[in-house]
Amino acid sequence: MAESLALYVRLVSARVRSQWQYRASFALDILGVFLVTFLDFLAILVIFHNVPQLGGWTVEEVALLYGISGVAFSLTQLAVGQLDLLHQLIRDGNFDLVLIRPRGSLFQVIASDFRPRQVGRVLQAATVLVYALVSVDVAWTAGRVAMVVVAVVGGAAIFAAVWVAAICIVFWTVEGRESVSSVTDAGSFLSQYPIDVYAAWLQRLVTVLVPVAFVAYFPASYILDKPDPLGAPSWVSFASPAVALVAALVAGYVWRFAVRHYRSAGG
Amino acid sequence: MAQIELEAVEKTFVVRRKRGRVRRERTVVRAVDGISFEIEAGSVAGYIGPNGAGKSTTVKMLTGILVPSSGRISVVGLEPSRQRLQLARRIGVMFGQRMQLWWDLPLIDSFQLLRHIYKVPGDHYRRNLERFRELLDLDGFLQTPVRQLSLGQRIRGELTAAMLHDPEIVLLDEPTIGLDVVAKERVREFLTEVNSERGVTVLLTTHDLDDIERLCSRLLVIDHGRLIYDGDLETLKQRYGGERVLVVDLEEPRESLQVDGAHVIRVEGSRQWLAFRRDETSAARLTAAVTAAAPVRDLELHEPDIEDVVRKIYAEGASEPTAGD
Numbered sequence: 001m002a003e004s005l006a007l008y009v010r011l012v013s014a015r016v017r018s019q020w021q022y023r024a025s026f027a028l029d030i031l032g033v034f035l036v037t038f039l040d041f042l043a044i045l046v047i048f049h050n051v052p053q054l055g056g057w058t059v060e061e062v063a064l065l066y067g068i069s070g071v072a073f074s075l076t077q078l079a080v081g082q083l084d085l086l087h088q089l090i091r092d093g094n095f096d097l098v099l100i101r102p103r104g105s106l107f108q109v110i111a112s113d114f115r116p117r118q119v120g121r122v123l124q125a126a127t128v129l130v131y132a133l134v135s136v137d138v139a140w141t142a143g144r145v146a147m148v149v150v151a152v153v154g155g156a157a158i159f160a161a162v163w164v165a166a167i168c169i170v171f172w173t174v175e176g177r178e179s180v181s182s183v184t185d186a187g188s189f190l191s192q193y194p195i196d197v198y199a200a201w202l203q204r205l206v207t208v209l210v211p212v213a214f215v216a217y218f219p220a221s222y223i224l225d226k227p228d229p230l231g232a233p234s235w236v237s238f239a240s241p242a243v244a245l246v247a248a249l250v251a252g253y254v255w256r257f258a259v260r261h262y263r264s265a266g267g
Numbered sequence: 268m269a270q271i272e273l274e275a276v277e278k279t280f281v282v283r284r285k286r287g288r289v290r291r292e293r294t295v296v297r298a299v300d301g302i303s304f305e306i307e308a309g310s311v312a313g314y315i316g317p318n319g320a321g322k323s324t325t326v327k328m329l330t331g332i333l334v335p336s337s338g339r340i341s342v343v344g345l346e347p348s349r350q351r352l353q354l355a356r357r358i359g360v361m362f363g364q365r366m367q368l369w370w371d372l373p374l375i376d377s378f379q380l381l382r383h384i385y386k387v388p389g390d391h392y393r394r395n396l397e398r399f400r401e402l403l404d405l406d407g408f409l410q411t412p413v414r415q416l417s418l419g420q421r422i423r424g425e426l427t428a429a430m431l432h433d434p435e436i437v438l439l440d441e442p443t444i445g446l447d448v449v450a451k452e453r454v455r456e457f458l459t460e461v462n463s464e465r466g467v468t469v470l471l472t473t474h475d476l477d478d479i480e481r482l483c484s485r486l487l488v489i490d491h492g493r494l495i496y497d498g499d500l501e502t503l504k505q506r507y508g509g510e511r512v513l514v515v516d517l518e519e520p521r522e523s524l525q526v527d528g529a530h531v532i533r534v535e536g537s538r539q540w541l542a543f544r545r546d547e548t549s550a551a552r553l554t555a556a557v558t559a560a561a562p563v564r565d566l567e568l569h570e571p572d573i574e575d576v577v578r579k580i581y582a583e584g585a586s587e588p589t590a591g592d
Contacts, residue, residue: 006383010380010383014369014372014376014380017371017372018369018370096332096365097365097366097367099332099351100330100355100367101355101384101385102352260348
């Protein structure tokens, strides 16, 4: 494990060294993403400009949702965003090279690239999260503080699992990355709002099938002491790591299944 | 026990073709159609056949990249598709048309990264790198980013990359493709060297007939997914139109000569071409017979070359796999 982590750092820094040759664009990219993603949060502020509350949540409370989900999602993008390029590896047959090396194939794809621009997204989400943590009206207990950490880490793992499972479609279709992005982006988007405002079927979708409600909604409900519209017991809020684990196992299985159906190219 | 074993291996692909606007036709393509062979440790075998014959597909199954549709494969006692990670440590793979080096980094950085990916012990790494620097003359461009290397230099880098972890077998898919004569020769020398020095088993696919003549003690010829020949080069030459040709310049034009053990395949003025098989008559006996039959001005003997032989096999698409000796 420690050895794999060391290798990960080695591979990623090799990537960064290649990109560092273009260092001006490196910094501009980070700044650009940082600024542009605030537009995203602006949309939420616009809604609150017209209504005082959304499903019983105030603007600071929704900012907490947005912050947790945003930090989790941007960390996921930073860590596994390279999966976006999987279809290229498959189309060109270069996934062959991943399979001739004595390391996990998913590990190698993830470590094959690094997008520093995503750092800008992490910074933006973290800014919103800090603002929310400071401004929400909450009596901070050890449990609530722990929940913030659990939510971010577990949430990132859930997003990553959804992403891995969804991207496997390109092993069959090669193209189709767009539809995968819409699954992950929609997942991220849906986790930014209190699920109280969704129709019942959508509430079930985000809690069971694509469990993004566990990223921010349940943890934030716990922190803010909100009742759950689905009537789930309060310990559900702490289930995020367990959900993440199950999602990761399912994603791992889907990945292995997909790799066995890899068809290579040419020859 | 053989180091590489294939038993009735098949690989089928489902291909969907567009027919009309919406309809799609589904066809099953048998890329590899029941191949069996064994390769002993320490040998150099050439896997040859026309484009689309199933060569690369076989190599990809041997490395665990592709999962066979049926049949059994064993490489160093492992099942490639199920024990891919263990196998990867023990074999080296080089695809002439794929690049495993890091494009933007100096060549030496790729070796360093591979060293960690394969967990090569420090002393092994240093010893191997030193040997390959010498064998492949890498010193001039170790610090050069891979994207600035010539194809020949890059291939030398790729060969090193495939061998750094002391593999027992090296699988090469068209290692000399696109190289100039000098660079090809260097690749061949390198493979000969690692085979004799380290006892590494070499299996290569190639279209290059010089590769075959120079390197391969054993040939496996594949066509339409089936093995059509398995044996050494000499036997192959003999069996398939391994006919030698005696070109005879006669004093004057005349009709086709009638000689035992040979037949005339071409007549051009006073010149005649007589084809004969090594096992039926010898060049000396044929020459004697010809000079006895007609006055001869000059003689020339053509040995069959591998190109003709392979072309003939392809053309015939020989039906039954033949056991080599």
